[in-house]
Each structure stands twice: as structure tokens, then as C-alpha cells.
Amino acid sequence: MPDPHAALPFSAAVHPDARPAARLTWDSREAGPDVAFVALPGETMHGNRFVDSALAAGAPFVLTDLDVPRAVRVPDAWAALKAWAQAERAxxxxxxxxxxxxxxxxxxxxxxxxxxxxxxxxxxxxxxxxxxxxxxxxxxxxxxxxxxxxxxxxxxxxxxxxxxxxxxxxxxxxxxxxxxxxxxxxxxxxxxxxxxxxxxxxxxxxxxxxxxxxxxxxxxxxxxxxxxxxxxxxxxxxxxxxxxxxxxxxxxxxxxxxxxxxxxxxxxxxxxxxxxxSEVSVPGGRYRVHAGRFTVIDDAYNASPVAVSAALAALTGMPGRRISVLGRMLELGGTERELHAQVGQEARAKADLTYGVGAFAAELGERAFATVPELTAALLGEVRDGDVVLIKASRGISWTPEQRAQAGVGLDVVVDALLQLRDRVQLRDSASADGSGN
CATH class of the missing domain: 3.40.1190.10 (Mur-like, catalytic domain)
Structure with missing residues (x-):
């Protein structure tokens, strides 16, 4: 438990009202009665702008160079945090x-x-x-x-x-x-x-x-x-x-x-x-298999050529009609078109039906779509019982939903749409089987 009143590996002025926390965060939105806030410099703004909101949320202390209530006041918050981390790691x-x-x-x-x-x-x-x-x-x-x-x-x-x-x-x-x-x-x-x-x-x-x-x-x-x-x-x-x-x-x-x-x-x-x-559960978007009338492989958290290749190799071991749904892979530099084409060629060899979306849709799949909504609509009309659908693309984590939809990244929305369709079909069939359907 991070305790600002314990011996610290850096010089700090600790406010008397500062108290131990269960954990730390650099995101002020996560600050709360058990979560202290570290005010770090960011690419566009400094965490000091959010110190007041963290304190209002009840943060036990804030690591900052500001003179505020419950402050652990230091000249450089990142240097202090790093020194603290190294001391605890030791x-x-x-x-x-x-x-x-x-x-x-x-x-x-x-x-x-x-x-x-x-x-x-x-x-x-x-x-x-x-x-x-x-x-x-x-x-x-x-x-x-x-x-x-x-x-x-x-x-x-x-x-x-x-x-x-x-x-x-x-x-x-x-x-x-x-x-x-x-x-x-x-x-x-x-x-x-x-x-x-x-x-x-x-x-x-x-x-x-x-x-x-x-x-x-x-x-x-x-x-x-x-x-x-x-x-x-x-x-x-x-x-x-x-x-x-x-x-x-x-x-x-x-x-x-x-x-x-x-x-x-x-x-x-x-x-x-x-x-x-045998009990490991990985976070959503990292090769999570959703079995049912048709199977959805949610691998949409992120993508690179080597990761897509591994996912396609796993798809080949699945029975039924295999469908790959691939979106743009980000941060590939000047060779990105060539790398997308190589991935698309592998997809065509390993899947029965290939979809692509975004800037390199045609390279990634035989069925190419400019935007995620267009792709989703087409896919929902195509998928049928026994299919296995692999979803994989980069996230564009800092992008807006509209930017992701246009660029062909962040395909978690496609996963959600497929699962909703599958569950609606299952629910309708269950209702028909027990006589409660219309």
C-alpha cells in the first residue's frame, strides 16, 4: 500500500492530511478514495490541470509540484515516481x-x-x-x-x-x-x-x-x-x-x-x-473465442503482421466455413501497403471468405469496404450457422469512434454486432422451441 508518510526514496513535502492509498493512477478519472493521483507531464497537457478534480474525487494524496491539500510535493513528479518504483522493485x-x-x-x-x-x-x-x-x-x-x-x-x-x-x-x-x-x-x-x-x-x-x-x-x-x-x-x-x-x-x-x-x-x-x-482468462479482444451457432474469434484489440499471421493459423484449425475480417494495421511506415497485401494473401489462402475494411481493404480481403458500418451490415447479412469468424485490426486507441469507423480500425464494434445477432437468433429459436414465440 503506497504510504506517503513512510520513508520515501526522494525528498518531498508531505501534507499532514495525505494518507495511504490502495493504488496509484496517472489518469485523474480513476482517482478516488483509495486511488492516489500522480500528476505527470503529457504530450498535450500536464497532469497538474487535473489535481483539483482528483482531490474532489477523494484521492488519498496527489504526487505533484503544486502546493495543494494532501499533496506529496516534489520538484519533478515523474522523477519521484520512478525513484519510488525502483526502490520498491528492489x-x-x-x-x-x-x-x-x-x-x-x-x-x-x-x-x-x-x-x-x-x-x-x-x-x-x-x-x-x-x-x-x-x-x-x-x-x-x-x-x-x-x-x-x-x-x-x-x-x-x-x-x-x-x-x-x-x-x-x-x-x-x-x-x-x-x-x-x-x-x-x-x-x-x-x-x-x-x-x-x-x-x-x-x-x-x-x-x-x-x-x-x-x-x-x-x-x-x-x-x-x-x-x-x-x-x-x-x-x-x-x-x-x-x-x-x-x-x-x-x-x-x-x-x-x-x-x-x-x-x-x-x-x-x-x-x-x-x-x-487452465483457468486463464485473457482480456477482451485478445483471441477470445465465443462459441455458439456461429463462432466469433475476438482478436480485435490490436494487430501487426506477425499477430495476424498467428491468428490466421489458428483459424485454419477450426471446422466450418472460415471467415477472416481484417482491418488496418497501424504504424507500419512506408511499407504498409506491401505488408497489408502480404497479410491479405495469407488470409485468402487460409480462410474461405475474406473481408477487408479501411484504407487497405482491397489488399486485406476479397470483399472490401470503405467503412466499418458498411462492413458490419454486409457481414451480418452473410454469416450463418457453423461459420467461424475471425476479427482482427489495430485499435487507433486515441481516435474518435467516427475516425475508427472511417479508417477501418477498432473492430470491437463488429464483434459486438455479431454477438448480438447470434444471441437474438438463439433467443428467438429458444422461444420457438418452448412454444412462447409468435
Whole structure:
């Protein structure tokens, strides 16, 4: 519990009314009686503009350079937060850092389950990581931290902040190319997490890091055995332990191998770790399978070429008519049209029916639509019993709903529309079956 009256690793003037908090946030909208606010500089405005609203919401304290009630007053809020995070992290004996061009969140969820560890929530920015370390750094158990980058030099900053004992790279592919420029830069930047540490790389990333221990299936150092993927999920063995992952595919199974490897190295009971893995639930939009009259694979949280390729590979293992619905992948730089075309070619080879939407709709699918509403209307008129529909695109997280609709990103709305259609059909059929329909 972050306590402003405890010994702090930085000089601060602590207001007498400041009190301990359950957690920290840099988003004033999340501030409340148990959530303290850190006023950090942003791209367009400073968090100091929202200190009053955080205090009005009941924040136990605010970390700021302003002289206000319940202030932990410091010259530089970010420097203070970082120092606090590093001091708390130093109290923990085992921290796992995970990065990669795809699969970070999935690997984090499965590694944390196997280790029975505290883990990062959805956000993986430096402020989010710092707040997490202040909250959980002193925990007795291990920590699992997702470390995402989108610019040169950022991984070195994250490693300095997190100081992981184990560094993991899940996969390598074109992502954030507008800032990172090339695959070579991505490999080098991601690889900073491996330098001087216990390093592990996923099977897809292994060729980029010769000599680093690899995990997954096939020709890797730490391999799961007898992988079988069905519409019901994935099954394999590791070190003689059987593992069942409901509604999972190969990507999730590889993440589970990582988790079991880390659990074995930590001396944990592997059967108990495997049982925890079978109960993992990833956040919405990350390969979440919704089964029913037709199946919807919600993988719409984000997209890069390597992530879309993995999702399409999982789609091929599904029975029924396979439909891919793909939207624009952001931050691919000058090669974006070529990369979209390559993904679309793979989709045509692996799906029975392909849809594309947005700027590169024709590259992504045989049925191309300019906007998300147009796509949604067409798809709802096409889908039928037994179909399996994969939805994947980038989010455009800072965009308005109108911008997302026009650009062909943020396809979570398509997922929602499909599920509503499916549920209406199921409800209508159930009503007819029991005689209550008209």
C-alpha cells in the first residue's frame, strides 16, 4: 500500500492530511478514495490541470509540484515516481519482463498464472509500470511485467526502471515501424531486455537471437510435447504434466510453456501450475473465442503482421466455413501497403471468405469496404450457422469512434454486432422451441 508518510526514496513535502492509498493512477478519472493521483507531464497537457478534480474525487494524496491539500510535493513528479518504483522493485526477489512484437499480453497472463504472481494490468507504458511497481514491488511473490516500446531507446529506459531478473521476447515482426524504422531496429531494441539477464525467446523469435534459450514447440530448447489444437482448445504435455487450455490456440499454448518453464525454475508444483493455466482468462479482444451457432474469434484489440499471421493459423484449425475480417494495421511506415497485401494473401489462402475494411481493404480481403458500418451490415447479412469468424485490426486507441469507423480500425464494434445477432437468433429459436414465440 503506497504510504506517503513512510520513508520515501526522494525528498518531498508531505501534507499532514495525505494518507495511504490502495493504488496509484496517472489518469485523474480513476482517482478516488483509495486511488492516489500522480500528476505527470503529457504530450498535450500536464497532469497538474487535473489535481483539483482528483482531490474532489477523494484521492488519498496527489504526487505533484503544486502546493495543494494532501499533496506529496516534489520538484519533478515523474522523477519521484520512478525513484519510488525502483526502490520498491528492489525489495522483490524475482521479476519477469516480457516484450515482443505480438503475444506480450498473452504471455504475461499465462506466466503470471503459472507463477501465481502479481502482473501488470492492460497498460504497458512507463507510468503504468512505475505505478505497478510502487504498489506491488515489495510483494513476497514474483512479478510479471509487460514491456512495450514504440521508439528507439525506450527498452533501455524500461529495463532501467524494471530491472527484470528474467527477460522474455515472445515474437519479432514489423510493428511500430513509423518510429522503429526496420526489423533490424526492432530486433536490437527488443533484445535489450535479454542483455546480461536470464533470457528466453519464443520459437518465432528464436532465429533472431541465436544462442538465447528458446521455448515453445518443435526445435526449441524448452519444448512442450504432443501439441493438439482443436475447436475446444489446446492440449499438450510438459515435463510429463498434461496441460489443457480451453478455447486456446498455439499462441496460448506457447505462452503456457513459458509459464511452466518459469514455474519449474521457481521450484513450484507443475501440476498445480498447469491447473492454474487452465483457468486463464485473457482480456477482451485478445483471441477470445465465443462459441455458439456461429463462432466469433475476438482478436480485435490490436494487430501487426506477425499477430495476424498467428491468428490466421489458428483459424485454419477450426471446422466450418472460415471467415477472416481484417482491418488496418497501424504504424507500419512506408511499407504498409506491401505488408497489408502480404497479410491479405495469407488470409485468402487460409480462410474461405475474406473481408477487408479501411484504407487497405482491397489488399486485406476479397470483399472490401470503405467503412466499418458498411462492413458490419454486409457481414451480418452473410454469416450463418457453423461459420467461424475471425476479427482482427489495430485499435487507433486515441481516435474518435467516427475516425475508427472511417479508417477501418477498432473492430470491437463488429464483434459486438455479431454477438448480438447470434444471441437474438438463439433467443428467438429458444422461444420457438418452448412454444412462447409468435
Amino acid at each position: 525489495k522483490n526477489r524475482r521479476v519477469i519482463g516480457i516484450t515482443g512484437s505480438a503475444g506480450k499480453t498473452t504471455a504475461k497472463a499465462y506466466a503470471a498464472a503459472a507463477l501465481d504472481a502479481h502482473f501488470m494490468p492492460v497498460f504497458n507504458t512507463q507510468p503504468a509500470i512505475a505505478c505497478f511497481l510502487v504498489e506491488f514491488g515489495a510483494s513476497a511473490g514474483p512479478l510479471v511485467i509487460e514491456m512495450g516500446i514504440d521508439r528507439l531507446g525506450e527498452m533501455a529506459e524500461l529495463v532501467e526502471l524494471v530491472r527484470p531478473d528474467v527477460g522474455v521476447v515472445t515474437a519479432i515482426g514489423p510493428a511500430h515501424l513509423e518510429q522503429l524504422s526496420s526489423i533490424e531496429n526492432i530486433v536490437r531494441e527488443k533484445g535489450v531486455i535479454l542483455a546480461g539477464l536470464r533470457g528466453l525467446v519464443g520459437a518465432q523469435a528464436a532465429p533472431f537471437y541465436p544462442g538465447v534459450e528458446s521455448y515453445g514447440f518443435g526445435d526449441v530448447k524448452h519444448a512442450g510435447q504432443d501439441l493438439e489444437v482443436t475447436p475446444q482448445g489446446a492440449h499438450f504435455t510438459f515435463d510429463g504434466i498434461e496441460v489443457h487450455l480451453p478455447l486456446a490456440a498455439r499462441v496460448q499454448a506457447e505462452a503456457a510453456v513459458l509459464g511452466l518453464l518459469l514455474a519449474r525454475e521457481a521450484g513450484l508444483d507443475l501440476a498445480e501450475a498447469a491447473a492454474r493455466l
